[in-house]
Each structure stands twice: as C-alpha cells, then as structure tokens.
Amino acid sequence: TMAPMRLLVTGGAGFIGSNFVRQALDALDCQVDVLDALTYAGDRSSLAEVEHRINFVHGSVTDAAIVDELVRQADTVVHFAAESHNDNSVVDPSPFVQTNLIGTFNILESVRRHDKRLHHISTDEVFGDLELDEERRFTEESAFDPSSPYSSTKAGSDLMVRGWIRSFGVRATISHCSNNYGPFHHIEKFIPRQITNVIDGVRPKVYGSGQNVRDWIHVHDHNTAVNAILERGRIGQTYLIGAECELNNIVVVQEILRLMGRPDDWFDMVGDRPGHDLRYAIDSSKLQAELGWKPQYLNFRDGLAQTIEWYQQNESWWRPKKEATEAKYREMGR
Ligand code: NAD
Ligand code: DAU
16 A cells, blocks of 8 residues: 655645645645744644644744755645735735745755655736736736736746746646635735624725725635646646636625625725736636636635634634734724
C-alpha cells in the first residue's frame, strides 16, 4: 500500500487555507503540515476542528531555512500564504513585498532543490479590471495588469512561478480565483465586515459609487477546484476558478440587509479605495472542460444566508478582531 501523501499547506490558518486543510483531510489520503506566521489575519482556532490531525508550524515563508526543512519532508506544497488585503497594501506595501514576493521565491527555490510538486494560489486581480459593459471575461490568456501593491506582488509571484517552471522544470500549477466568501473570512473583508456591522447595529459602509462588481464564489468551491488541480491538473498549467456570480457591491449589501431584517437603504456610502478596481469576471471553462469541476454553491443567497448564520453563531471567533479592524478603517477614513 502507498504511504499517504504529505502536504505542506502555507497560510493554513487563514480563511481559504484553513478551509482547504479541512477539505483535504476529508477528501484525500494525506498527512498535513501547516506553515503559518499567524499575522493579524491568521487564527489557529480556525483549525480547531482538525488540530489533532495536523502538524502546525508557527513560522514565516520569508524564513528560507524553515521553508526548506518543511518542503524537504513534503510531497506536495500548496502555497496560500500571502498578505491578502488591498486596503492594507495601499497603507503599507512592505509586508506584501516580503511575504508575497520573497516568500514565494523561498518556496520556489526549495521545491526546485527537492523536486517537489507545487500548487500556487493566486487571484483574478492580477489581470486588472474590466469595464461594466465589457463582454470580455478573464481567461488563462489574459495579460497581467495589476492595480495595487497587493495585486502587483501577487502578479510578481505568479511570474516567478512561470519562470521557474520553464527554466528549471519545477512541477507547478497556478490557479487564479475570484472573490471568495464563507465562514472564517476575516472581518476586514467586505461581506463579513458588513455582516458583523449589522449584528452590532452599525450601518454597512459601501465604497465610492457602489457599482464595483465582484465575481463571488463560495470558499468550498474554490478548494474543490484546487483539489481537482492537485489530482488531475496538468503540470505547468494555469487554471482560472470562478462560479459565474457577478454582483455589484450595493446589490450584495442589500442582500445582507434583507436576510438580516433591515431596510434596503440602511447603509452609508463612504470614500473610495485608491486605485479601486471596477469589475472582475472569470471564464472558468478550461477548468470545467479539462478537469470536470463544477461549483456546488449555485445560489448566492443561500450561501450568504449560511454565512450570516455562521457569523451569528461564532461571535467568539470574530469579536476579538472587530475593534482593531474598525480602528484601521477609521484611520483610512472608511
Ligand atoms: P488571509 O489573509 O485570510 O490568510 C492569509 C494567511 O497567511 C494567514 O493565516 C496569515 O497568517 C498567513 N501569512 C501571512 N503572511 C505569512 C508569512 N510571511 N508566512 C506564513 N504565513 C503567512 O487570506 P485568504 O483570503 O485566505 O487568501 C489566501 C490566498 O488566496 C492568498 O494567496 C490570496 O492571494 C489568495 N486568494 C484569495 C481570494 C479571496 O477572495 N480571499 C481570492 C483568490 C485568491
Ligand atoms: O478577487 C479576489 C480578491 O478578492 C482576493 O485576491 C483578495 O485577497 C481579496 O481580499 C478580495 O479583494 P477585494 O478587494 O475585491 O475584496 P474586499 O473584500 O476588500 O472588497 C470587495 C469589494 O467591496 C470591493 O469593491 C471594495 C468594496 N468594499 C470593501 C470594504 C471592506 C466596500 O464597499 N466596503 C468595505 O467596507
């Protein structure tokens, strides 16, 4: 019998990484090491359910020695660790350069040295933004055109992965997913910020015109796609992940308000984010045709209702983060 696959998951205490770890332990015969720096965005309690089944290492991807030791022991690396929030990146880009660029460089050098399989997690934001009325959606062929320190450092990390694949034959795949939502999402992000505001009796805050469009996908569906790529993806390939759910921010806030029993106009318009991307839209036909992947959450309202319920029932998870998060936004004037 074959030994179980040993997976190294970076950023496994974050929103998407922790969901991936839970799902991987269910779906795959695997042993899991998590490497996470536990920044403001990481929370070990997000892994409480599987704590006894994983090896958790508190450390940074910027530490080449720790990375190398863990990669050496692994069969496959799934690289989620990143500074992930655009608003923070326009206040201080420095940790974005360290984690997203230097961190990914360290991962690449170690998988090259030890000849290990890598899946690199990226975002649709590297392609820049679309006009509201444009027919075009992002595909695997779209050019990079990032707008923020967050998306440009993610784009830089993706370009390095491509270069390491071509020049060194590193066995890597890359995925670009659209906006995720679901349980354990940090409350600095749009949807959980507004849900927890409404719980607190505070009106939601919508940036700029509120017309900005995001293409929403449930975090569970993002990770079933990552699993499909790990199992059946072609080495060297890039896959876009999305679930065809484009909505503007006002529509999303009004869904939250309706589900939480508040009037439709119970929100405030606030200042805009610098460089704010207008619209993202993903064409995931390659993933669907090649790997037979399909999203399971087909109704945004149901997924959102379930997410709201999770925040209502898990206040002890988010409450300790709320004051510091809102203090950061007050500094930004949003
Ligand atoms: P998150 O901010 O919730 O989690 C990031 C995790 O990485 C945290 O646990 C944090 O402690 C950890 N981390 C940060 N710096 C680190 C370092 N130097 N070393 C080790 N760990 C470190 O982010 P998320 O939303 O879960 O995003 C995960 C990945 O998915 C990122 O690469 C992001 O670019 C990508 N992504 C996110 C979305 C989305 O909608 N959230 C969509 C597409 C792609
Ligand atoms: O597209 C994928 C990306 O989605 C990921 O790569 C990023 O890691 C992730 O943070 C997310 O980026 P966005 O900038 O799209 O997400 P955010 O939740 O910050 O904002 C979503 C939209 O809501 C965006 O148009 C800005 C707006 N917004 C955000 C906040 C926090 C508001 O209107 N009000 C708010 O309070």
